[in-house]
Amino acid sequence: MIQTLRFSDPGFADAFRKIEERGETAPAGVVETVQAIIADVRARGNQAVFDYTLRFDRLELSAATVEVQAEELDRALASIPTDSRAALELAAKRIADYHRKQKQETWISTDEADVLLGQMVRPLDRVGIYVPGGKAAYPSSVLMNAVPAKVAGVAEVVMVVPMPGGEVNPFVLAAARIAGVDRVFKIGGAQAVAALAYGTASIPKVDKITGPGNIYVATAKQLVFGKVDIDMIAGPSEILIINDGSGVPAHLAADLLGQAEHDELASSILITTDEDFAKQVADEVEKQLRQLSRESIARQSIDRYGAIILAQNLDEAIDFSNRIAPEHLELAVDNPFEILPRIRHAGAIFMGHHTPEAAGDYLAGPNHTLPTGGTARFFSPLSLDDFVKKSSIVSFSRAGLARLGKEIVHIAELEGLQAHARSVSLRLGK
């Protein structure tokens, strides 16, 4: 049974800390293991990648077989049911439409000193997308990473997906084909991240690696950060639902379980001002849990990291939400737009009673890669910004430099940098 808490409970702080700290500790030895794999891939290239793939994925690869051929992607797309294809194509289109709105243009402008300044926006040259294999192989994840990269204008989108024993989810390959992924490689784990970061004879070096993965993949991404860019460090997923007693308990119970069925570490929290509503949601969670094929995962998540919190009023609920900065925030209240301006931190905000979080997972349009574990305080959803970079442009005329030169020289001198000062004064003939 999902626990019910009140802020005034003596045990509230402890109970809540258990939820907040659930993702903090990586198993001992992971960093060392991953460091060794990265060093090996840097040293031995392809052969190291193939060796680890044989060991971890029981799949024998060579330079001739490591890449999925274009015809295999075509065949995968042709093999899936028509309505599946239509659903994935609709999702791809809506994701592209939303992310296109995030596009920033190159600009240039002049100012009162006749100095021309600007900012040039360019897509990254090559991006690597990590897609988990096995059960957790989600075509939606392919779309959410590859479509924005293509919309941004990334010239080459490379995908890696482990294929344990040679098996792969055909929907994942079909989604890659729909999204316009340029190349797909049958590798995964830390070795795939290392190959993308440093390049091997078969795997091209990329500029950025995005996409979810297990603790080895996440650790590898963290370790290669700086050598390439990465999207973000994702912890376990969470949802917070703010409710004012309006709406249907069964709907919110399904939303809580939608989070919980992802994995045992997921956290699903409802905060409501209505005690009776709380009780009904708790009963519904119990009832619906029994109908899930992933009941065991969802139950562990709900039992350990789920909670229904009784708030005195919506102010208390909003303060709480701002304190935890949830990844997913549902405003399941009668008038969500009245509350929206007071939400300071959240990855994605789902408004009102007809917007289940699941809509955002698949095809509302915004990205489903969101900052977790309170990092919505400072991280943003994956977006077009992740697939471009900027260069500043500075252009002085002779007159402009004459106008501002004295102050530049002054600051350079007070910082003790003579060559800086001279680079300006020489140009001014002084």
Place this chain on the structure above:
Amino acid sequence: MIQTLRFSDPGFADAFRKIEERGETAPAGVVETVQAIIADVRARGNQAVFDYTLRFDRLELSAATVEVQAEELDRALASIPTDSRAALELAAKRIADYHRKQKQETWISTDEADVLLGQMVRPLDRVGIYVPGGKAAYPSSVLMNAVPAKVAGVAEVVMVVPMPGGEVNPFVLAAARIAGVDRVFKIGGAQAVAALAYGTASIPKVDKITGPGNIYVATAKQLVFGKVDIDMIAGPSEILIINDGSGVPAHLAADLLGQAEHDELASSILITTDEDFAKQVADEVEKQLRQLSRESIARQSIDRYGAIILAQNLDEAIDFSNRIAPEHLELAVDNPFEILPRIRHAGAIFMGHHTPEAAGDYLAGPNHTLPTGGTARFFSPLSLDDFVKKSSIVSFSRAGLARLGKEIVHIAELEGLQAHARSVSLRLGK
């Protein structure tokens, strides 16, 4: 004497790798030392910070003295020469003007399925700015970090600056006052980064830490990344100048030395199509070197990591530039705007013969915190974007959910996530 290279030299690749890899290895033990300091600050808070400050900065602090009082900032501002104040104020104004143009607005829009989607942009609540102490205490650095944060609307900008033996550069405090920094603390090193990331009784926990620092500071930032955001992992600085034989050799020599005088690991490279011009620049570098107060630093940098490269033509020069993705790129050519569209990767681009890089360091307007060591392939200059975060907004009407619900349910089911599917189908009465 600065070395002269040609791409056709048999030793070119080796000579160049030496330059590219100059920043790669952190001294052994730094990570362990910094990890221990962070753990200690987490465990003992203020007292750990005060202990390290006494040990490393020979400065005894307490909760009563760790913070610089507002009156001290006012006094610092009043103490500096009038023309210094005017120069710093001009710089602050121009930096604010440029960064204001980077502002992104919250938007919301509807689509053909009557779904309302948007993106909410909000400033970070609290940012910490690291400012190095001692000789390398640059007021320009304070402005380049604090001004954009304030323009973005960050509610509280906290600065840390070590004060070895109690001493501090008054220009640094004056710049903090001009930029509107809210609080200043007399701490530095890994202990200051840890205090900002986790908070102590005296130091408030921040959402993001920006600003340059030594290897201990950089390592600490890297280790707390994820707990808070950081700006970027900065390596040693570099400049690349592309030249077509036009312009004045002495000017470009000064620009090369402007980079070199920063530190021994800086790299200054001129690539020119004109052999005679190359020779004149080399002679000028030698001549001007002897006139620098920081001659020893600049000479080490020029000798080890400086180079003049002779290119066959501008195409070769541009290709090379795109390959190394320089932090600072000067287009010291007759027609820089003809080349600009072909520049794929660079932190900041300085156009033509009247735009010395030093102008960008102080008051052109764009940020002087730029991606180094080839990371301009995927990182951007510090900007307003660094001081805001975004939330996605999703709002379905009942009709909108009815229109798209079938496809959401379809994808949820093919991903095997029943509760996801149910959260939609229940709302649709199915």
